[in-house]
Amino acid sequence: MASKKGLSALKKKVHTVELNEYRTIVDQLGQFASDLSTQILETDDISVHVEAGFRVNIGQQFKIVLHVQTQTFRDILIRTYVPPTGYPVVVRFTGVERQAENNNELVRILYEEIPSNEGVQSRLQALLALAG
Numbered sequence: 064m065a066s067k068k069g070l071s072a073l074k075k076k077v078h079t080v081e082l083n084e085y086r087t088i089v090d091q092l093g094q095f096a097s098d099l100s101t102q103i104l105e106t107d108d109i110s111v112h113v114e115a116g117f118r119v120n121i122g123q124q125f126k127i128v129l130h131v132q133t134q135t136f137r138d139i140l141i142r143t144y145v146p147p148t149g150y151p152v153v154v155r156f157t158g159v160e161r162q163a164e165n166n167n168e169l170v171r172i173l174y175e176e177i178p179s180n181e182g183v184q185s186r187l188q189a190l191l192a193l194a195g
C-alpha cells in the first residue's frame with residue numbers, strides 16, 4: 064500500500080495562513096465592487112461584480128466587471144492578480160499598473176487612485192449614459 068505522506072503534506076500546505084490573506088483580498092475586491100455600485104453609480108441598471116479570470120504567472124486574475132442591464136454591454140473596469148500567498152497584488156486599470164504589498168496599499172489604490180483616474184471617471188460616465 065502506498066504511503067499517504069504526500070496527501071498529508073498537501074493538506075498542510077493547502078491549509079496555510081496565507082490563504083486567509085488571499086480570501087481577505089478577494090473579499091476586499093467584492094466590497095469595492097459593492098461600494099462602486101451603491102455609492103457611485105447609484106442605479107440598478109448597472110450591475111457590478113467580481114469575476115474570476117485566468118490563472119497566470121503573477122496570480123489568479125479577478126476582474127471588476129460592470130454590466131449594463133438594458134444593453135448587452137459588459138465592461139471590465141479593473142483587473143487584479145492575486146498570488147496564492149496573497150501579496151503582492153497587481154492592480155491594472157486604464158493603462159495603469161500598481162502593485163500593493165499589503166492591505167493598506169490595496170485599499171488606497173482601490174479607494175483613492177482608481178476613483179481619481181480620469182480614464183475610470185470617463186468610462187463610468189459612458190456606462191451611465193448607456194444605462195440611462
